[in-house]
Amino acid sequence: MIEQVFPRVCIYGAGAIGGWIGVRLAGAGCQLSVVARGATLDAVKHHGLRTQHGHVEATATVRASADPAELGVQDLVVIAVKAPALLDVARRVGPLLGPHTVVLAAMNGVPWWFLQGFGGRFEGAHLDAVDATGEIAAAFPPSSLIGCVVHASCSLKLPGYVHHHFGNKLIVGAPSGVQTERVNQLAALLTRAGFETVVAEQIQRDIWYKLWGNMTMNPISALTGATTDLILGDELVRAFVSRVMLEAKEIGARLGIAIDQQPEDRHAVTLKLGAFKTSMLQDIEAGRAVELDALVAAVQELGALVGVPTPNTDALLGLARVQARVRGLY
Numbered sequence: 001m002i003e004q005v006f007p008r009v010c011i012y013g014a015g016a017i018g019g020w021i022g023v024r025l026a027g028a029g030c031q032l033s034v035v036a037r038g039a040t041l042d043a044v045k046h047h048g049l050r051t052q053h054g055h056v057e058a059t060a061t062v063r064a065s066a067d068p069a070e071l072g073v074q075d076l077v078v079i080a081v082k083a084p085a086l087l088d089v090a091r092r093v094g095p096l097l098g099p100h101t102v103v104l105a106a107m108n109g110v111p112w113w114f115l116q117g118f119g120g121r122f123e124g125a126h127l128d129a130v131d132a133t134g135e136i137a138a139a140f141p142p143s144s145l146i147g148c149v150v151h152a153s154c155s156l157k158l159p160g161y162v163h164h165h166f167g168n169k170l171i172v173g174a175p176s177g178v179q180t181e182r183v184n185q186l187a188a189l190l191t192r193a194g195f196e197t198v199v200a201e202q203i204q205r206d207i208w209y210k211l212w213g214n215m216t217m218n219p220i221s222a223l224t225g226a227t228t229d230l231i232l233g234d235e236l237v238r239a240f241v242s243r244v245m246l247e248a249k250e251i252g253a254r255l256g257i258a259i260d261q262q263p264e265d266r267h268a269v270t271l272k273l274g275a276f277k278t279s280m281l282q283d284i285e286a287g288r289a290v291e292l293d294a295l296v297a298a299v300q301e302l303g304a305l306v307g308v309p310t311p312n313t314d315a316l317l318g319l320a321r322v323q324a325r326v327r328g329l330y
Contacts, residue, residue, distance in 0.1 A: 005185045006076040016154035018080030019162040023051045026060030028193035033071045034064045043160035053164040073098035080106045083294035090139035106148040109294025112136045117176030129297040147203040169196045173203030205257040215295045216241045218280035219320035227275040243312040254306040
């Protein structure tokens with residue numbers, strides 16, 4: 001029998017990605033808890049946490065509460081909320097964290113810890129766009145953090161019931177890039193849970209590469225209501241997307257996380273997804289707050305930090321921000 005290194009696991013944010021990860025971890029033998037509210041809390045208490053992939057369904061029995069103090073200290077806490085909700089998480093997560101708790105941050109965009117352990121002249125620089133008050137960084141001890149880049153598509157069929165569409169890859173790594181025993185132990189657990197797990201040499205590079213596509217497709221889809229095939233099918237919009245990506249590419253190069261592709265290479269990958277509806281478009285349609293700060297404003301701030309002009313990124317951010325404010329979602 002394999003020793004369970006992370007026997008107590010809590011999912012903070014039982015949405016599509018958090019629910020999918022949670023059910024897999026429960027299947028690997030973890031005692032699963034969930035912090036949830038409202039309809040999600042009610043659904044999980046009555047039906048458990050559920051997933052569907054093709055014709056296969058899975059259900060995990062979980063301990064669920066709106067109050068982290070009721071769940072107690074955990075061995076692993078998976079943070080899987082959208083960026084706008086993170087400040088509230090930081091203010092409430094304390095009871096889940098002990099001296100040896102590992103925090104797996106499975107979120108889109110530039111995280112608050114992006115420049116922690118980064119090395120060089122930008123080491124430890126604070127990003128107002130994703131942590132204006134500093135409360136988020138204060139809530140999570142740097143030594144506890146492991147970053148996670150999710151390459152999967154999931155959506156909610158119902159509260160607490162996840163439809164896993166495609167993709168099964170999790171890339172994990174400490175902000176410092178050091179492959180610690182805890183990183184390896186976590187990777188082993190995730191592999192045992194059925195994920196294709198990769199330990200990153202530099203997790204920031206993987207975050208930046210995923211962001212390179214998300215930072216354009218998401219806000220443009222939110223502005224237009226279009227799926228990604230229609231966005232890239234218009235030559236004027238496609239050229240604008242490429243200009244934004246070239247700005248981000250130069251920022252990454254100056255940070256030391258260069259991307260060795262051109263925008264057209266990434267467009268080809270995106271087009272293979274077909275008529276894909278981005279998560280930000282889904283959020284707009286559902287009336288949920290949008291992740292503009294983590295996906296776009298943080299890129300603008302990093303551009304100013306490293307001295308890269310970002311006129312196209314600025315235009316994209318401004319337009320998307322106005323739209324979200326008009327809808328009360330920013």
